[in-house]
Amino acid sequence: MSQGLTTCLPAPRLGLPAGLASEILERTGVEVAFYLPDGTRVREEGGDGAETADAAPALVLEAVRENADRLEGGAGEVRLASLLRRRSRLVLVALARVPVSGPAGEGMGRQLLAAVADLVRARMAEAETCRERDQTTEALTQCYEEISLLHNLGEALRVNRPVAEFLDDVCSALRETLGAEAVAAWLPAGTGLEPVTVVAGRLPCLVSDLPVLVGRVLAGLEPEKPVLINNHLGDDPALGGFSMALERLVVVPLPVGQEGAGAIAAFNRPGGEFGSADAKLIRSGASASAVFIDNRRLYVQLQQLMLDLVHTLVSSVDAKDPYTCGHSTRVAITCREVARGMGFAGDALKEVYMAGLLHDIGKIGTPEAILRKPGLLLPEERDIMRRHVEVGGQILSGIRRLEFIREAVLYHHEHLDGSGYPGGLKGEAIPLVARIIALADAFDAMTSNRPYRPMLPLEDVKREIGRATGTQFDPQVVRAFLGLDFGRLMQQFADSPEKLRAGGSEK
Ligand SMILES: [Fe+2]
Numbered sequence: 001m002s003q004g005l006t007t008c009l010p011a012p013r014l015g016l017p018a019g020l021a022s023e024i025l026e027r028t029g030v031e032v033a034f035y036l037p038d039g040t041r042v043r044e045e046g047g048d049g050a051e052t053a054d055a056a057p058a059l060v061l062e063a064v065r066e067n068a069d070r071l072e073g074g075a076g077e078v079r080l081a082s083l084l085r086r087r088s089r090l091v092l093v094a095l096a097r098v099p100v101s102g103p104a105g106e107g108m109g110r111q112l113l114a115a116v117a118d119l120v121r122a123r124m125a126e127a128e129t130c131r132e133r134d135q136t137t138e139a140l141t142q143c144y145e146e147i148s149l150l151h152n153l154g155e156a157l158r159v160n161r162p163v164a165e166f167l168d169d170v171c172s173a174l175r176e177t178l179g180a181e182a183v184a185a186w187l188p189a190g191t192g193l194e195p196v197t198v199v200a201g202r203l204p205c206l207v208s209d210l211p212v213l214v215g216r217v218l219a220g221l222e223p224e225k226p227v228l229i230n231n232h233l234g235d236d237p238a239l240g241g242f243s244m245a246l247e248r249l250v251v252v253p254l255p256v257g258q259e260g261a262g263a264i265a266a267f268n269r270p271g272g273e274f275g276s277a278d279a280k281l282i283r284s285g286a287s288a289s290a291v292f293i294d295n296r297r298l299y300v301q302l303q304q305l306m307l308d309l310v311h312t313l314v315s316s317v318d319a320k321d322p323y324t325c326g327h328s329t330r331v332a333i334t335c336r337e338v339a340r341g342m343g344f345a346g347d348a349l350k351e352v353y354m355a356g357l358l359h360d361i362g363k364i365g366t367p368e369a370i371l372r373k374p375g376l377l378l379p380e381e382r383d384i385m386r387r388h389v390e391v392g393g394q395i396l397s398g399i400r401r402l403e404f405i406r407e408a409v410l411y412h413h414e415h416l417d418g419s420g421y422p423g424g425l426k427g428e429a430i431p432l433v434a435r436i437i438a439l440a441d442a443f444d445a446m447t448s449n450r451p452y453r454p455m456l457p458l459e460d461v462k463r464e465i466g467r468a469t470g471t472q473f474d475p476q477v478v479r480a481f482l483g484l485d486f487g488r489l490m491q492q493f494a495d496s497p498e499k500l501r502a503g504g505s506e507k
Helices: 020-028 056-066 102-157 163-178 207-220 276-318 327-341 347-358 361-365 379-386 388-397 403-410 432-446 458-467 475-482 486-495
Strands: 008-010 031-035 041-043 070-074 077-086 089-099 182-187 196-201 228-230 249-256 261-267
Touching: 020 031, 020 102, 056 070, 056 077, 056 089, 070 102, 077 102, 089 102, 102 276, 102 361, 102 388, 163 182, 163 196, 163 261, 163 276, 182 207, 182 249, 182 276, 196 207, 207 249, 207 261, 228 276, 249 276, 261 276, 276 327, 276 347, 276 361, 327 347, 327 432, 327 475, 327 486, 347 403, 347 432, 361 388, 379 388, 388 403, 403 432, 432 458, 432 475, 458 475
Parallel strands: 008 041
Antiparallel strands: 031 041, 031 089, 070 077, 077 089, 182 196, 182 261, 228 249, 249 261
8 A cells, every 4th residue: 555545634724625526526527536745645524534555646746756747547547646736835636537448538538637637726726715715704803893892892981082072071170160261181292192282261371382381380390299389470480471361370290101291280260379179179180081091092002903903904915916015005095085075074984994995805815816917807807806896795794883894895896877896786876985985996096007007197097087977986076086185195105004105906
């Protein structure tokens, strides 16, 4: 018995579709067995793994040694050992054999075996694509489960409120309780959040002076006296110089993170001085604000982490075609800016961005040979390419809360006049976000270099888009698009995580 025949390995982890040998035997009468490059027999799912003693693996080992398919005839049969590769690495050898009689039969047998080898390779490529798609689906589902959980927790803790809104509530409540002319909160840059200045009431100095005034107070505070109460600012040249109207001031630092940056300050109180009881109240407000700001910062960081994970997944799709590198991110940015021009705001803008980012996720299921093919696709290749919208829809269908993104992905190649795919939807039957992606996608395709044509100048792109308005593109989306500041858009591409330049592709 040849070497390795006693060991049988399960097939699925080798990328072998279950039941392939039985299917081929049934359809063609050709017997196929699979071996590892060392000659070990691979057991197909459902089979018993039993092997008959013959010289067949010698042909397998010969093919491995020669690094080429080997064909031999004789003893009433033809045998073909074909090498099967995954990402150019040899993973399996298929040994196919068919009984023949006479030279004519042998010729036919050879042709049949060549066809079977092609079929095996095609089925393995298909299985590989399915596996990649399933992995992407799983990774995306997990990402979104986490984003979903985060969103729900954020809602419960109310950390999805903007910091400025929270601080505004705190300042208004303090102002009312203290009877102060104004209470302001200031959070500088460098805390991991947007800098914020909010004022409740009428500030007795310029808002633009606030950072300098507060910064000066904070710099002068001492550890044993961490709060400033000053009821005679007119006597203080350093602080009183900001405004004649500024008489009384309490400043309490915002203990945010390690830095202790930012502050809450109360200004003037008609008919009374500020005292330590007032400072204590402001400190309570500052402590509550600091807890909120720290939680909010954590929430924003986690959200960014999730978004980075989606970016990484999407880049793995873009990487299948060097000409589409960065395409998804550029489309996402363009979609977001067009949507902003159409009046979208807040979470809706984030969702449009996410839909743009994921619009071609279904290309994970498109063979690289088609994605990378320079020039026009054959009709059957075009059909395979077009399937990416449905595959994308399937990938996203397992994710709760993402129905509108799924629809946008599924219908982003529809045309307003019904000539698009996959559904031939017309006008408003096409989801609005899908109409936005359609335009952003075409814009990126036209402003990209392709092997068969250079990128178009912006003015030509605008003219082309204008020509297709009303047939391919939605006029209201085109209006918002033409209103974009294209210099700023290119800057946003350059500032994106991938440091993109203009240019991408579409098929
Ligand atoms: Fe697409």
